Structure formats: C-alpha cells, structure tokens
Amino acid sequence: DVKVTQSSRYLVKRTGEKVFLECVQDMDHENMFWYRQDPGLGLRLIYFSYDVKMKEKGDIPEGYSVSREKKERFSLILESASTNQTSMYLCASSLHGSNEQFFGPGTRLTVL
Amino acid sequence: AQSVTQLDSQVPVFEEAPVELRCNYSSSVSVYLFWYVQYPNQGLQLLLKYLSGSTLVKGINGFEAEFNKSQTSFHLRKPSVHISDTAEYFCAVSRGTDKLIFGTGTRLQVFP
Numbered sequence: 001d002v003k004v005t006q007s008s009r010y011l012v013k014r015t016g017e018k019v020f021l022e023c024v025q026d027m028d029h030e031n032m033f034w035y036r037q038d039p040g041l042g043l044r045l046i047y048f049s050y051d052v053k054m055k056e057k058g059d060i061p062e063g064y065s066v067s068r069e070k071k072e073r074f075s076l077i078l079e080s081a082s083t084n085q086t087s088m089y090l091c092a093s094s095l096h097g098s099n100e101q102f103f104g105p106g107t108r109l110t111v112l
Numbered sequence: 113a114q115s116v117t118q119l120d121s122q123v124p125v126f127e128e129a130p131v132e133l134r135c136n137y138s139s140s141v142s143v144y145l146f147w148y149v150q151y152p153n154q155g156l157q158l159l160l161k162y163l164s165g166s167t168l169v170k171g172i173n174g175f176e177a178e179f180n181k182s183q184t185s186f187h188l189r190k191p192s193v194h195i196s197d198t199a200e201y202f203c204a205v206s207r208g209t210d211k212l213i214f215g216t217g218t219r220l221q222v223f224p
Contacts, residue, residue, distance in 0.1 A: 004155070031210050040121065042202060042216040043156075050210065090155055099144045099206040103155035 003027075004104035006091050012110045019078040021107050023091030030096040032074035034058075034066065037088040037106070049074055050096065081111045114139040116205050118215035126223050127195055133188040133218045135203030144206040145186040147177055150217075151199045159201070162186065173197070198222045 007022035023032065031050050035043040035058075045058030047066040055066050063085060067075045074093075078085055088108050092101040119134040137143060144163050148156040160171025167179040177188045186203060203215040 009153075033211075035214075040216055043214040045211070048211060092156075094210060096210065099210060099212055100146070100158060100161060101156075101212060103148075103157070105153075105155045 004091055004093055004102050006089075006104040006107050008107050009105060010108050010110075012112065013081050014112055015082060017081050017111075019081050019109065019111075021076040021078075021089055021091075021109070023074045023076070023093075023104055024072055025074075025091075025093040025102070026072065027093060027095075027102065028071070029093035029102075030071070031094045031101075032068065033092040033094075033101065034064075034074065034076045035090045035092065036060070037090055043090065046076065081109075083111050085109065086111045114143065114205050114207050114213050116203050116213055116215040118203055118218050120218050121216065122219045122221065124221045124223065125193055128192050130191050131189065131193050131197075131220065133201050133203075133220065135186045135188065135215060137184050137186065137203075137205045139184075139205060145177075145179060146204040146212065147171065147175070147186075147188050148202045148204060148214075149173075149199050150202065156202060159188070193220070193222050195222050195224060 004025045034046045048056045049068040065077045090106045091104040094101045115138045117136045146161045147159040149159050150156050160169050162169045162179045170176045200217045200219050204212040207213045
C-alpha cells in the first residue's frame with residue numbers, strides 16, 4: 001500500500017519558535033509538495049520539489065523554507081513561527097509527468 | 113492562468129437523495145481534472161480523474177463526474193448518498209506540468 005506519512009498529526013508551538021514539519025513517501029516519487037489548508041481558501045501551494053535538492057516557490061512561500069536532501073523526504077521549515085501560520089499542513093507526492101498527487105494525513109499546527 | 117471555482121461551500125442532503133457538487137474551471141489550454149475527498153481528520157484521497165477519452169468518468173464509492181468542455185465544468189454526482197459520504201470535496205485542475213490548482217472545497221453533509 002502506497003504511503004505518504006507526516007511526522008506529527010498535531011503540533012503546538014510558540015511564536016518565534018523554529019518549526020520542522022517532516023514528510024516521507026515510499027513510492028519513489030520525484031515530485032513532492034507542501035500545501036496549507038484554511039477554511040474557505042482550499043489548498044494553497046507553499047513549495048514544490050521536483051528532484052533532490054531542487055525546489056520551487058509556490059503561491060505563498062513567505063515565512064517558509066524547505067529542504068529535500070533525500071528523494072523520499074521533504075521538510076517544511078518555519079524559521080520563526082507566527083500566529084498567522086496556524087493551519088493544517090498537507091504534504092503530497094507524485095511521479096514526474098503526472099498530475100495525480102498522493103496526500104499524507106496532514107499536520108494541524110497551532111502557533112500560540 | 114488556470115482557476116477553479118466550486119460554487120457551493122456547503123451542500124446539505126438527506127440520506128439516499130441524489131447530489132451534485134459543482135465545479136467550473138478556466139483554462140486556455142487542455143486540462144486534466146480531478147476530484148478529491150477529505151474525510152474528517154484525514155488527508156485528501158483521489159475520487160476520480162479526467163485525463164482524456166470518455167467525458168463521463170466513474171470513480172470510487174459510486175461517484176461519477178462529467179467533463180463538459182463547452183461549459184468548462186466538471187460536476188460531481190452520486191445518485192444516492194450515504195451518511196458515510198459526509199466529507200469535504202475538492203475539485204482540482206492541472207496547472208502546467210505536475211502541479212494542480214484546487215478549488216475552495218464543498219462540504220457535503222448527509223443527514224439521516
């Protein structure tokens with residue numbers, strides 16, 4: 001069974017903390033994505049990676065960075081968390097050349 | 113630029129009634145179209161996809177969608193819903209190579 005896993009289902013952090021969200025896929029997919037999901041706004045793309053060490057900004061990259069050192073792992077980093085980054089974060093992966101994405105269960109981050 | 117509009121943010125229905133969730137897209141190029149479902153506290157799961165060929169696409173759990181190029185629509189339908197279909201549904205359209213743009217979601221609530 002193919003899988004995308006995320007390191008935490010729920011996370012609570014304080015304003016100004018550095019936050020790492022981890023995503024791992026076991027499908028040997030080239031592409032990996034980070035989205036945030038907010039009520040009434042749907043899913044918005046934060047960053048996209050199409051290969052190891054490669055990254056591309058999405059629609060809302062401000063306040064975030066990413067790291068992809070290995071093909072199966074894609075990390076989202078909040079350098080200094082702020083309350084407006086309280087959200088559900090979803091990771092996804094796909095094969096290069098395919099638009100069909102496979103999603104992890106999500107991490108609900110609360111920044112106090 | 114591509115965009116996706118889901119016309120209804122919430123759709124309440126009684127069990128065993130038919131349902132249609134509406135999706136319209138705008139694009140100047142050929143598109144691939146997707147419907148994803150998100151059950152409470154879970155990630156997104158693919159319901160069905162249109163890549164080419166027959167405009168009527170059948171998916172999992174008895175759902176189907178029809179691609180209408182002249183009306184730029186991809187509405188999702190089910191002839192008889194169950195309580196277990198209560199979830200949020202997202203329409204998505206391909207955005208260049210490998211990426212998707214998502215609608216804002218429709219929350220389907222099925223009442224007994």
